[in-house]
Amino acid sequence: MSATVVTPSNSAGAVMASASQSPARMAVRRFAARPAAVAGLVVVVFFVLVAVFAPWIAPADPVKTSWTLIRKAPSWANWMGTDENGRDVLSRIIWGARASLTAGVISVTIATGVGVPIGLLAGFAGGKIDMIIGRLVDAMLASPFLILAIALAAFLGPSLQNAMIAIGITATPIFVRVARGATIDAATNDYVEAARALGNPPWRVAVRHVLPNIIPPVMVQATLAIAGAIIAEASLSFLGLGQQPPAPSWGSMLNSAQRFLTQAPWLAIFPGAAIFLVVLSFNLVGDGLRDALDPRAK
Amino acid sequence: MRGHLGVRFAQVIPTLLLVSIMVFCLQQLMPGDPALVLAGEERDPEVLEQIRRELKLDQPLVFQYFYWIGNVLQGDLGFSWRIRQPVTELVATKLPVTLQLASMAFIIAVFIGVPMGVLSAVKKNTFWDYLANGIGLAGLSTPNFWLGIMLILLVSVHLGWLPPSGYVPLTEDWRQSLATTIMPAFVLGNAISAVLMRHTRSAMLTALQQDYVRTARAKGLSEHLVVIKHALRNALVPVVTLGALELGTLLSGAVLTEQVFSIPGFGKMIVDAVFNRDYPVVQGVVLVTATVYVMLNLVADVLYVMINPRLRGA
Numbered sequence: 001m002s003a004t005v006v007t008p009s010n011s012a013g014a015v016m017a018s019a020s021q022s023p024a025r026m027a028v029r030r031f032a033a034r035p036a037a038v039a040g041l042v043v044v045v046f047f048v049l050v051a052v053f054a055p056w057i058a059p060a061d062p063v064k065t066s067w068t069l070i071r072k073a074p075s076w077a078n079w080m081g082t083d084e085n086g087r088d089v090l091s092r093i094i095w096g097a098r099a100s101l102t103a104g105v106i107s108v109t110i111a112t113g114v115g116v117p118i119g120l121l122a123g124f125a126g127g128k129i130d131m132i133i134g135r136l137v138d139a140m141l142a143s144p145f146l147i148l149a150i151a152l153a154a155f156l157g158p159s160l161q162n163a164m165i166a167i168g169i170t171a172t173p174i175f176v177r178v179a180r181g182a183t184i185d186a187a188t189n190d191y192v193e194a195a196r197a198l199g200n201p202p203w204r205v206a207v208r209h210v211l212p213n214i215i216p217p218v219m220v221q222a223t224l225a226i227a228g229a230i231i232a233e234a235s236l237s238f239l240g241l242g243q244q245p246p247a248p249s250w251g252s253m254l255n256s257a258q259r260f261l262t263q264a265p266w267l268a269i270f271p272g273a274a275i276f277l278v279v280l281s282f283n284l285v286g287d288g289l290r291d292a293l294d295p296r297a298k
Numbered sequence: 299m300r301g302h303l304g305v306r307f308a309q310v311i312p313t314l315l316l317v318s319i320m321v322f323c324l325q326q327l328m329p330g331d332p333a334l335v336l337a338g339e340e341r342d343p344e345v346l347e348q349i350r351r352e353l354k355l356d357q358p359l360v361f362q363y364f365y366w367i368g369n370v371l372q373g374d375l376g377f378s379w380r381i382r383q384p385v386t387e388l389v390a391t392k393l394p395v396t397l398q399l400a401s402m403a404f405i406i407a408v409f410i411g412v413p414m415g416v417l418s419a420v421k422k423n424t425f426w427d428y429l430a431n432g433i434g435l436a437g438l439s440t441p442n443f444w445l446g447i448m449l450i451l452l453v454s455v456h457l458g459w460l461p462p463s464g465y466v467p468l469t470e471d472w473r474q475s476l477a478t479t480i481m482p483a484f485v486l487g488n489a490i491s492a493v494l495m496r497h498t499r500s501a502m503l504t505a506l507q508q509d510y511v512r513t514a515r516a517k518g519l520s521e522h523l524v525v526i527k528h529a530l531r532n533a534l535v536p537v538v539t540l541g542a543l544e545l546g547t548l549l550s551g552a553v554l555t556e557q558v559f560s561i562p563g564f565g566k567m568i569v570d571a572v573f574n575r576d577y578p579v580v581q582g583v584v585l586v587t588a589t590v591y592v593m594l595n596l597v598a599d600v601l602y603v604m605i606n607p608r609l610r611g612a
Contacts, residue, residue, distance in 0.1 A: 138309075139316030142595075143588040144550030147568065151584045154572035155327040231441050235554055238443050239569055254444060258558070261451055268451065272444030280439035287435075 027216075030292040037288020043281035051097040060088035062095040063246045071264040081266040084256060085246075089267065092248035093274050099249040100278065103164050103233035103242070104226040110168025111175050112222055118172075119179025120214065124187060124206045133176065140173040149232055153241040160233075160249070163242040167232045171225055178221045182214035189213070216293035223289055227282035234275050250275050306599050310592055317588045318370065321581050322363050328577060331355075335575055336379050370585065376578035380571070385582035388567060393586070395563035396556070398468060398475075400548040402483035403490065404541070411491035412537065415498025419506060420525055430495060437492035442551055446485040446558035453481060463560035482559040486551050490544045497540045501533035508532070535602070542598035546591035 021029075031037055050057065059079075066086035074081040080089035122133040140148075152166035186192065187210055195205045236242035237251025245252060250271040257267035325332070333349040334341075350356045354365050369376070375385035418430035454462035460481050466474040505511065506529050514528045515521075553565035560566070564583065571579035 135309075135312050135316055138313045139320055139588075142313060142317050142592045143320070143584055144546055144591060146550040146553055147584055147587050150553065150568060150572060151324055151580050152327070154580055155324050155577070227439065234441055235443065238441075238554065239557065239572075241572065254447065258447060261447065262455055265451055265455075268444070268447045272441065272448065275441050275444060276436075276439055279441070280436065283435055283439050 027292040031288050034288045034291065036284050037292075040281040040284025040288065043277060044285055047097050047101060047278050047281070050094055051101045054094050054098055058088075058091040058094040060091040062087060062091045062248045071260060071267075073264075074266055080270045081264065083253070083267055084260055084264070089253075089270055092253060093250070093270055096248040096250045096253065096271065096274070097278075099160060099237075099243050099247070100230050100233060100275070103160060103167065104230040104282075107164045107167035107171060107229045107233070108222050108225045110165065111171035111225060112218065114168075115172040115175025116179045116214070116218055119176040119181075120183050120206055120211060122176065123180040123183025124202065124210060130180070133180075137173040137176050140170075141177075145170055145228075146232065146235060149236060150239065150241060153236055158241045158244060160237075160243040160247075163233055163236045166236070167229050170232075171229060174225065175218065175221060178217055179214055182217045183210055186210045186213040220286055220290045220293060223282055224286035227279045227286065230275065230279055230282070302603060303600060306596060310596055313592055314589060317592065318367055318585065319363065321585045321588070322366055324581060324584065325577055326359070332577065335577075375582035375585065378571075378576050378579050380574040380576040380579075385578050388579065389564070389582060389586055392562065392564045392567045395465060395467075395561060396549065396552045396565060399479055399483055399486060399552055399555070399561065399563060400545060402479055403486035403548055403551075404545060406484055406487035407490035407494055407544070408541065410487070411494025412498050412534075414491070415495040415537075416502055416525065416530060416533075418495065418499045419502030422503065430499070434492040434495045437488050437495075440488065441554075442485050442489060443554040443558050445488060446482065446555055449481050449485060450558070463558075465559075465561045465563075478559075479561070482555045482561060485558075486548055486555045489551065490541075490548060493544055494537065494541055497537050498533060501536050502529055505529040505533040539598045539602040542594055542601060546587075546594050549587050549590065 064087065066082070069078070069082045069086035069088075071084055072078055072082040072086075078088050078090065080093065083089055083092070118133060122130045143151075149163075149166045149170045152169060153163050156162040156166060183206075192205060192209050195209045196202075200208075233242055234249070234251035234254070237249040238255045240252070240255065243249030243252055245256075253271040254268060257264070257271065260267055328335075331346075332353070333346045333355060336349050336353075337346055347356075354362050357365070366376075373386055375389065377383070378385055378388060381388065414430045414433065418427045418434075421427050450462045453459050461478055463478075465478050468475045506525075508529075510532075511524060511529050514524045519528075549564065552563060553568060555561070556563045556565040557569055564587075568580060568583040570576075571583065
C-alpha cells in the first residue's frame with residue numbers, strides 16, 4: 001500500500017510551487033479542468049477556422065445559382081442539400097460563419113471599446129459624473145435589446161455593417177455597468193491607494209493600475225456578449241435588417257427556409273443548428289472563463 | 299420602506315426623460331429628409347414645404363423635441379405615415395395580443411424553470427443537476443425563431459396537432475385562441491425558463507443552507523416539506539422579482555416569435571413599420587416598450603420590498 005506522507009519539506013515545496021504560479025496560469029488550469037468549457041473552446045476554434053478558410057474549404061460558390069439543382073435533398077454531392085436557387089447549403093453555411101462571427105466580434109469590440117472607458121470613468125470619478133452616466137445607462141437598458149437594435153438598424157438602413165453598429169451600441173451599457181462595478185471594486189485595493197499617494201495623476205492610476213484589474217470580468221462579459229451578438233445578428237438578418245441577399249448569412253437562410261418547410265426542411269435545420277452550436281459553445285467558454293477567472297463567483 | 303420606494307419612484311422620471319430623448323434622436327439617424335419619405339412620389343416643393351411645416355421639421359431640434367414630447371404626454375404618439383392611423387390607436391390594438399402571448403410565455407417559463415431549478419439545487423452535483431443545467435444552457439443558446447420553425451415542422455407539419463400560424467382573439471374563441479398561441483408562447487418562454495431555472499437554483503442553494511431549513515430538518519419534517527414549504531418559499535422572493543424583469547425581455551422576444559407564427563401583435567407591427575419606413579410607429583413602439591420595461595422594473599422593486607420582511611420595516 002502506498003501513501004503520500006506530507007512532510008514539512010514537501011508541503012513547503014507545494015506552497016512554493018503554487019506561489020510561483022502566475023494567476024493567469026492558475027486560471028488556465030482551472031479552465032482546462034472544465035471539460036464542457038474546453039469542448040466549447042474547441043468548437044469555437046473550429047468555427048473560427050471555418051470562417052477564416054471559407055474560400056478554400058467551401059465546396060462550391062455560395063452565391064452561384066443552378067436551376068438544375070433546386071431544393072435537392074442532402075446527398076454525397078451536396079452534403080447539406082441545395083436551396084431554392086440551387087445553391088449549395090454547406091458552402092453558404094461555411095461563408096455564413098464569416099458573417100456571424102465577424103458580426104459577433106466587431107459588435108462586441110464596439111461595445112467594449114465604448115463601454116469600458118465610460119465605465120472606468122464612472123467608477124473612478126464617482127459623484128455627479130457617475131450619476132449622469134448611470135442614468136444614461138439606465139435609459140439605454142430600459143429599451144429591450146432587440147427592439148432597440150431593430151430600431152437602430154431600421155433608421156441606419158439594412159446592411160450587415162449597420163446591424164453590427166446597432167448591436168454594438170445596444171450592447172454598450174452592459175459593458176459600462178460591468179466596467180464601473182469592477183472599477184469600484186479594484187479602486188479600493190491598497191496598491192491603487194499607494195499609486196495615488198505617490199502623486200500619480202488620476203488618469204494614470206486608472207489606466208495603469210485599475211484597468212488591468214477589470215479585464216477579467218470584461219473578458220467574461222465579452223465572451224457571453226459575442227454569443228448574444230451572434231443571435232442578434234441572426235435575428236436582424238432573419239428579419240431582413242442584417243446581411244442582404246444573395247450574400248450568405250445564417251439568419252437570412254432561415255428566413256427563406258420558412259417558405260419551403262414542407263418541401264425542403266433541411267434548409268431550416270442546418271443554419272439553425274450552426275447558430276445553436278456556435279452560441280452554445282461561446283456560452284460554455286464564457287461560463288468556464290467566469291469560473292476560471294473568478295472562482296468565488298461560482 | 300417609504301424612503302426606498304420614494305427614491306425609486308424619483309429615479310423613474312429622469313430615466314423616462316432620457317428614454318424619450320433617445321427615442322427622439324432615433325429619427326435624426328434617418329438618412330435623408332423625412333418629408334421626402336412621406337411625400338413618396340410627390341416631389342412638388344410646395345407639398346414638401348407644407349409637410350415640413352405640419353411636422354415642425356422646419357423648427358429647431360429642441361423645439362421639435364418639446365413639440366413631440368408635449369404630444370406624447372397627451373397620449374398622442376403621432377400618425378402612422380403608411381396606415382394613416384394614430385400610433386396610439388395602433389398600439390392599443392396590437393399590445394393586448396402581445397401581452398396575451400407574453401403572459402402565457404411567462405406562465406410556461408415558471409412551470410418549467412422553477413421546478414427545474416429546484417431539482418437542480420436539491421440534487422446538486424448529480425446527473426439531474428447536470429441535466430437541468432445542460433437543458434438550461436441549451437435553452438439560452440437556441441434562437442427562438444429557429445425553435446419556432448422547428449416546432450412548426452414537427453408539431454404542425456408532421457404531427458398536424460396545432461395550426462402553424464395565425465391568431466384568434468381570446469374573446470372570440472378561447473379554445474382556438476389557445477391552440478394558436480400555445481406553441482409561440484412555449485417558444486417565447488423557452489429562454490426565460492432557462493433564466494428562471496438558473497435564478498431558482500442559485501436562490502435554492504442559498505436557502506437550503508439557512509438555519510431555518512436545518513431546524514425544519516431537525517424537527518423531523520419530511521424532505522418534501524422542507525424543500526417546498528421552507529426553502530422554496532424563501533427562495534421565490536428573488537426569483538419573483540427577477541422574473542418580473544424578464545417580462546420586458548418577453549416583449550423583445552415577441553418580435554421574432556410573432557414574425558415566425560404570423561401573429562398580428564406588437565412585435566410584428568414594429569417589423570412591418572420598419573419595412574414600410576413608417577418611422578412614427580417605430581418610435582412609438584420603442585417608447586411604449588421602454589416605458590413598460592421601466593415600469594416593470596419599478597414593480598419588481600416594489601414587490602421585492604413588499605415581500606422581503608427585512609426591507610419592509612426599513
